[in-house]
Amino acid sequence: MLKPSTLERSCLLRLFLLPATFNGESSVVLTGRDRSYLVDVLRLREGASLTGRDKNGGVWNLTITSITKKILILSAVKDNYARETTDALPESRPRASLVLYQCLPKGRKMDEIVKRATEIGAAAIVPVRSHNCVATGAEEREEAKSARYNALIKEAVQQSGSLVPTALSPTLDVRDVPGDFELRAASFSQGGSAAPSIGLLLHQCRLEERQKSLFEVLDEFLSSEVFREESSPAPLIALLVGPEGGFTDGECAMMLESGFKPVLLKTNILRCETAAVYALAAVQAIAER
């Protein structure tokens, strides 16, 4: 199983959400959870650079200038590549954190999925290798692929005004996709304590265990006791989407065993790049009610 620290530390390039008190000053002082997130979780040190986003959707190039036991100071320089927009920028982060475990499709389709999942505001994208993933022969090096995905993520965050710093994980084998979402949830909430979570296995073949509809599963999950209170933490919803050809029977059995809930989308057979966007959109629209 993947250790949490691997997933968390892969997020070095993600956009850091600047505190609401930040108003374009040339330096930012972080305390508490924000400081702890950069120092203890991401393990960043003095001199490290990261990209930040302010409450208005502005993008900033940040450098850590000093770290003490109580505070952390960042220098902030406005990123001029950030696009001006007249559209209504999102005013808050989405209510649910969406994590997309996407089995690698053929060719460059993953690029499209990375862009669109980021636009929609996925908290994390985890590329997954499974039995039916087609190896392209001339396999692209993992580092080159990550760099390209991260560039696409940065561009999509800027264009979409997303307040979610979409994290990219290294590619996992399907056997290493964690089923223990409860523990995992903490990795994706800044500073974060564990949030209630659910993992959905999207599979368009009939399984022995009855597959519920997306609405049915989410309605049950979101109407549970823990969400009654105002201060309840944002739920984490993980989606596992197959490659062309779907999952093998063995993979389905393994994912159900590890806690994923089987879901059958009440629609036609979708190409895998449509399926990812469809599922993210449907989950978000239902969770944001």
Add this chain to the structure above:
Amino acid sequence: MLKPSTLERSCLLRLFLLPATFNGESSVVLTGRDRSYLVDVLRLREGASLTGRDKNGGVWNLTITSITKKILILSAVKDNYARETTDALPESRPRASLVLYQCLPKGRKMDEIVKRATEIGAAAIVPVRSHNCVATGAEEREEAKSARYNALIKEAVQQSGSLVPTALSPTLDVRDVPGDFELRAASFSQGGSAAPSIGLLLHQCRLEERQKSLFEVLDEFLSSEVFREESSPAPLIALLVGPEGGFTDGECAMMLESGFKPVLLKTNILRCETAAVYALAAVQAIAER
């Protein structure tokens, strides 16, 4: 305003849903509404060719061999390009008929939208020209464009196993987009009596009239009196999606005047090709509960 017959007759190339009693015979006899649909609505005559889909998702090349006052006879030849699939084919048409009014985006993005909307099972796709649509200079001829869209639709229907014969309308000016959905609904239900309908204007800028969330608007619409009965007709949900740059204030005012309900998606700023898929997916997932 566009006359119904123009919209209806543009659907000549759409896939005709064969009766449930068809079991691969070399000829099919149609009576009642099915006959009337081809003869009176589509105005097809002896010798006309159309493409059909059987209840198992098989695709058939059909030719009208004779028409009388009571019956119509089709010859049926299996289309061998139909892809075999092990995925679970949809067992029924989706509960809601989705009509996508899509303002033309730049370049070939419309191709992607046509493919994905068909996969998801849109009943009709209507390309729309609005103020912010960018003319590409070397304007493609309408016929060439329609032919390409129809080829993409046919391919997507086959790949997705869709039971919905997605219709393509000629390009409309935004001023000609009909607001009287109640009347319009009949055009998209085979044989069809009018179904309850709603038009949604997707606009990511704030409007004077408060924009509700997609869930809020659909929940209100779908829980109305008319859907209480088992035999209630499938609702028609029309979505109007803007081009890059969105709608002008004047266009918004006009569409609201003609009966569209303003909707703000609770998500980030989406590129228009993502917006169409997002909206269709979210609407379908909510309507199919």
